[in-house]
Structures are given as structure tokens and as C-alpha cells.
Amino acid sequence: SYEVTQPPSVSVSPGQTATITCSGDALQRQYAYWYQQRPGQAPVLVILQDRVRPSGIPERFSGSNSGTTATLTISAVQADDEADYYCQAADRTTTFVVFGGGTKLTVL
């Protein structure tokens, strides 16, 4: 089981907005982080500390955290955004890193 839960899949048409959620008690008073993993590649950090974009990540990527639900929003989705997206937080008991199960974003 996962400390944080994501939907297995999300589908969106090009140009539309994709919303991927991440829920769990681990997000209470903890930052959420998001990674993009394209097929056959290593993950890439796209959002840190709930809403901060690392250098080089397009402004189309944004994040938020309401306390028990973190959200990754991708605006004006492109075919190149098709990938698996993982949220990450910290276990409230051990303080170790925990990942969600991942969400496969399909661009129709």
C-alpha cells in the first residue's frame, strides 16, 4: 500500500489541462514533490515544495497542496507530456521518503 494515493491514469486531449491528484495523510504539514518519467528514462523533478518549478521546467507545470491533497496541473498539454507522473512526500512516522503509485498521463 502507498502512504500517498494517485489515480492510475489520466487522459487529456492536446491543448487541454491535465490535473493529477495525490492524496494522503503524509501530505499534512509535509511538502509534495512531483516527478515526470518518460518511457525508458530516469525520473525528472518537475515540482518541488508543493509549487516550485525547478530551472528548465516549463511554466505550464504548476502544483498546489491543500493539506491532504496535492495537485499537479499541466496546462496546454502537449504530446511530449505523455509520461508517468509520481508524487512524493515523507512518511509521517519514519520521515522517510514515500512515493505514490504513479499516474500514467495519456495525451489523446
Place this chain on the structure above:
Amino acid sequence: QLIESGGGLVQPGGSLRLSCEVSGFAFSRFWMSWVRQAPGKGLEWVARIKSAGSEKDYVDSVKGRFVISRDNAKNILYLQMNSVRVDDTAVYYCVRHLDTPPGGYFDYWGRGTLVTVSS
């Protein structure tokens, strides 16, 4: 740049040592971790080590079997895998671990090395 090596096929109960050569940043100043991904599955944090190597933590499933270590003079991170099991089969990523402890996140990732445990 993080370059992992040492992966391969190993029998259940056997041992393997993974290495990660690091360049491009001051390796000795940062916590480092190993993250793994079983085939077709999600990501799992495995172990972390403090900059000087004085503190180490492990996920419960590998505690007592895996040992993380580092050589700051050579800029190399290691993962000694002992008593491996079939469910240790995964791609193992070397990652730089920031804002830890507690929690934290991973900003630099290697390309990974595949470990297959099978008889």
C-alpha cells in the same frame, strides 16, 4: 552526472555491489540515496546516507541485507546487496537527496542499473 554500474543477474541469496560515480557537484557535501523501480512498477526509496557517511537509513524491506556507503575521496556511492530476493529485481537509481532529514527530494538522477534476481 551520476553513472551507476554493477547491475546484472544474480541468484537468490547471492550478493552484488552497485556503484555510482558522481561528477559535476561537490559530492562530499550532500546526502545521497538509492531509489529502485521494479519492472513495470513504481518508485521506491531504498536507502540514504549522510554527506560524511555517519548516518544511514533503510527501507524496512532491505534493512539488515543492504548496506549503503560512500567514498568521498573518489566521489563514489555504493550499495552492497546481500541475501538478495526475487523481489529485489529492479532498476536501481543513484540520486542526490536534498532537504533531508526529514523527507526531502531528489534533484539529480542517474540512468539506473538493472538488477535481476533469478535462478
